Amino acid sequence: MSVGGINVLVDETRAIQDGKRAPLLSVRGVKTYYGNIIALKGVDLDVHEGEIVTLIGANGAGKSTLMMTIFGSPRAREGRITYAGQDITRVPTHHIARMSIAQSPEGRRIFPRMTVYENLQMGASVNGGTHFKEDLDRVCDLFPRLRERLYQRGGTMSGGEQQMLAIARALMSRPRLLMLDEPSLGLAPLIVKQIFSVVKELNERDGMTVFLVEQNAYHALKLAHRGYVMVTGTITMTGTGRELLENPQVQAAYLEGGRH
Amino acid sequence: MEVFVQQLINGLTLGSIYGLIAIGYTMVFGIIGMVNFAHGDVFMLSAFIALIVFLVLTTWLGVTSIALALLVVLICAMALTSLWGWATERIAYRPLRGSFRLAPLISAIGVSIFLANFVQVTQGARNKPTPPMVREVIVLWEGANGYAVALSYKQIIIMATTAVLLGIFWYLVQRTSLGRAQRACEQDRKMAALLGIDVDRTISLTFVIGAALAAVAGTMYLLYYGVVSFADGFVPGVKAFTAAVLGGIGSLPGAVLGGLIIGLIETFWSAYFSIEYKDVAAFSILAIVLIFMPSGLLGRPEVEKV
Numbered sequence: 001m002s003v004g005g006i007n008v009l010v011d012e013t014r015a016i017q018d019g020k021r022a023p024l025l026s027v028r029g030v031k032t033y034y035g036n037i038i039a040l041k042g043v044d045l046d047v048h049e050g051e052i053v054t055l056i057g058a059n060g061a062g063k064s065t066l067m068m069t070i071f072g073s074p075r076a077r078e079g080r081i082t083y084a085g086q087d088i089t090r091v092p093t094h095h096i097a098r099m100s101i102a103q104s105p106e107g108r109r110i111f112p113r114m115t116v117y118e119n120l121q122m123g124a125s126v127n128g129g130t131h132f133k134e135d136l137d138r139v140c141d142l143f144p145r146l147r148e149r150l151y152q153r154g155g156t157m158s159g160g161e162q163q164m165l166a167i168a169r170a171l172m173s174r175p176r177l178l179m180l181d182e183p184s185l186g187l188a189p190l191i192v193k194q195i196f197s198v199v200k201e202l203n204e205r206d207g208m209t210v211f212l213v214e215q216n217a218y219h220a221l222k223l224a225h226r227g228y229v230m231v232t233g234t235i236t237m238t239g240t241g242r243e244l245l246e247n248p249q250v251q252a253a254y255l256e257g258g259r260h
Numbered sequence: 261m262e263v264f265v266q267q268l269i270n271g272l273t274l275g276s277i278y279g280l281i282a283i284g285y286t287m288v289f290g291i292i293g294m295v296n297f298a299h300g301d302v303f304m305l306s307a308f309i310a311l312i313v314f315l316v317l318t319t320w321l322g323v324t325s326i327a328l329a330l331l332v333v334l335i336c337a338m339a340l341t342s343l344w345g346w347a348t349e350r351i352a353y354r355p356l357r358g359s360f361r362l363a364p365l366i367s368a369i370g371v372s373i374f375l376a377n378f379v380q381v382t383q384g385a386r387n388k389p390t391p392p393m394v395r396e397v398i399v400l401w402e403g404a405n406g407y408a409v410a411l412s413y414k415q416i417i418i419m420a421t422t423a424v425l426l427g428i429f430w431y432l433v434q435r436t437s438l439g440r441a442q443r444a445c446e447q448d449r450k451m452a453a454l455l456g457i458d459v460d461r462t463i464s465l466t467f468v469i470g471a472a473l474a475a476v477a478g479t480m481y482l483l484y485y486g487v488v489s490f491a492d493g494f495v496p497g498v499k500a501f502t503a504a505v506l507g508g509i510g511s512l513p514g515a516v517l518g519g520l521i522i523g524l525i526e527t528f529w530s531a532y533f534s535i536e537y538k539d540v541a542a543f544s545i546l547a548i549v550l551i552f553m554p555s556g557l558l559g560r561p562e563v564e565k566v
Contacts, residue, residue: 071454097456109451111444113560122444125437126456173456 022085024049024177024209025070025101030079032062032069039065041233042079047177052203052210054220054241056254057230063213064106066230067181071096071103083177098126102175106182106213108166112155116146119154119165123172132172139168142198160191167195171202177209178202184216192216196223217254221245229254262403266410267531268524273415273484275523276422280477281500282507282515283429284470290446290510291466292357294364298348298371300497302471305375306341306478307488308383311390313337314482318391326393330417330483337475345471349464372493380490387487394483418480425476426516429469433512442466446510495539499526502546508559517557521545 023046032040039062047053057063069076070083073093081089088096097103102123111119120139124132140147143164149157154165163183170178180199184192196219202208214220221227221241229237229250237244244250281303288296313336317323323332352371356363396413403409433439444452445462453459481496482488503522507514522542529541549557 073450073453093453094456094458097454103454105451105454109448109454111447111451113447114440114443118440121437121440122452122455122457125441129437169455 021049023047024084025211026080026082027066027070028080028082030066030069030076030081032065032074033077034065034074039233040069040076043230043233043235045228045235047209047211049176049209050203050207051226052199052212052224054212054214054224054227055230056214056217056220056227056244056250058254059215060232061230062233063230064181065233067103067105067179067211067213070179071101097173100174100176101179102170102173102177103179104163104166104170104181104183108159108162110154110162110165110169113153115151115153116157116165117150119169120146120172123169126173131174135172135174139171142171142201143168160187163187163191163195167198175208177211179211179213181213182215183212184214184219192219199223217250218245221250262401262405262407262409263531265400266407267527269409269411269415271524271527272520273418273523274527275520276419276516277477277480277484277519278496278500278503278523279516279519280422280425280473280480281496282503282519283512284474285501285504286507286509286512286515287442287466287470289504291442291449291463292353292364293361294353294368295501296467296470297365297368297497298375299470299474300495300500301372301375301379301493302341302345302348303474303478303481303496303500304488304490304493305344305379306337306471306475307482307492308379308388308478309340309475310334310337310479310482311388311488314390314393330393330479334421334476334479337479338472341475341478342468342472345467345474346464349467353467354460354463376490376493383490385490387489389487390482392486414484418484421476421480425473429473430512432469438465499539499542502543506546506549506556508556511556511558511560514556514558521557 025047027043027045030040030043031038043066045055045066055063055066065074068074070081071093072088072091076089079089080087083096083099083101086099088099111122114122120136121129121132124135145161146164146168149161154162157165167180167183170180183195183199187195199210199212200223203210212220212224221244224241227239227241227244228235229244237247237250239247245255281299284299284302285296288294288299310333313333314329317329317332323329348371352367353364356367394413394417397410398413400409400411433442441452441457441462442465444455444457445459449459452462499522500519503518504515505518506521507516507518525542525545526538530538533541
């Protein structure tokens with residue numbers, strides 16, 4: 001298979017070859033438009049239970065659009081999105097959010113005039129605040145900085161702290177699938193490292209499935225079991241994290257020689 | 261001195277009515293960025309509902325306890341006006357969401373005209389009086405010149421009711437999950453939806469709360485002045501909107517503060533200068549404040565750290 005002259009690594013995934021389970025999240029032929037402008041030109045993508053899957057690509061490739069399309073905002077004009085066996089293509093956004101998928105979106109979008117505590121309460125609204133205390137402790141253990149800032153307004157925190165809060169807020173709903181949109185954007189390398197190690201821990205210790213959108217391709221591919229490469233609204237390559245890391249085209253386009 | 265204290269009392273009473281209406285403007289603006297021009301008429305409608313319920317209770321049902329009657333009137337007015345607020349949002353505003361920015365505003369003007377004319381046609385164009393309800397007055401002290409500072413029971417009822425309901429309202433918005441959802445939608449609707457908040461329901465709720473508080477204001481207005489007419493929505497509505505802008509539109513404490521300030525300015529101006537120019541004074545203060553503090557007294561500047 002060849003798309004736009006770029007070879008596609010047709011290494012269909014380990015998980016599919018294991019083949020027993022249907023993917024937790026499956027995106028098929030999804031096309032999304034902003035007005036008349038096409039942003040996603042028919043995207044196919046799978047995320048299996050227990051995996052970390054990353055989607056890499058340049059600015060404006062459509063990565064965040066895909067994240068939001070999965071949540072129905074904007075809605076896919078064509079194609080099908082299924083989650084845990086249910087077709088969610090036409091389900092309202094706030095219902096999707098109650099199906100144990102959580103998203104830390106592009107730009108973090110924490111509520112600036114709410115305290116950290118209230119932001120976390122918002123994250124827990126889907127389960128009505130049951131086991132709130134326990135989950136609060138859990139996310140504060142993952143990000144001890146949040147515990148110090150619990151009663152500070154979200155908008156007054158630094159970018160890194162806001163990112164931690166955005167991830168923590170997503171975790172408050174106890175998601176099966178955690179979707180992270182560029183958690184490393186604009187952050188100091190040390191904080192990026194910390195955030196990625198948390199993601200790894202969540203996946204390995206709690207078996208949480210993670211779908212990670214990143215521009216920081218090196219870190220993302222090192223962390224992920226599998227990856228997809230998106231170019232202008234189309235998936236052009238897919239493979240395991242290692243395969244993509246070693247792929248010369250990926251190296252040339254996204255890794256700048258592989259040194260980071 | 262006596263005149264001053266007396267005007268202070270009168271101003272605070274009037275101001276608390278403005279403040280209650282202003283909350284409706286500020287909340288709706290905060291959450292969907294729309295100036296609900298029909299809100300003043302919703303206030304007028306609630307005063308009519310209060311009047312009708314009061315007359316039914318006292319003349320038909322023979323309720324003699326004014327306190328009981330007022331309580332029932334207040335509850336009925338709040339319930340029916342909330343229903344109206346909910347219904348207009350569904351019919352006149354929600355279908356226009358996502359349309360161009362002015363569409364819901366124009367729709368609100370339409371609702372305003374509809375309401376005023378509907379009430380005029382069904383209730384008549386004249387002032388509708390209530391039988392006097394609460395007439396007792398407490399004389400606080402009598403000055404040397406014979407000017408007595410009086411605090412009427414009405415004023416006590418109005419200020420106390422306003423304070424209690426604002427307290428409940430404040431608790432609702434700050435401490436409950438409903439209020440949190442409301443604030444979340446106000447700050448970032450899309451993100452709220454991503455967290456499982458039903459944004460449409462929250463917007464409905466905002467209209468309901470705004471209408472309920474306007475109904476409190478309407479009932480208090482009727483109690484205070486004893487008359488209401490179909491045209492009474494406009495001027496208090498504009499004043500309350502001014503109060504919301506003065507306090508910083510989008511800010512709830514700002515709405516109350518703005519309401520009190522407008523009430524005080526109006527009353528003091530009428531007492532010391534000229535009653536004809538009281539509105540000029542109130543709106544001039546608005547203009548002056550906005551020149552120096554464009555986002556109002558307690559409004560937040562537009563810039564935010566992202």
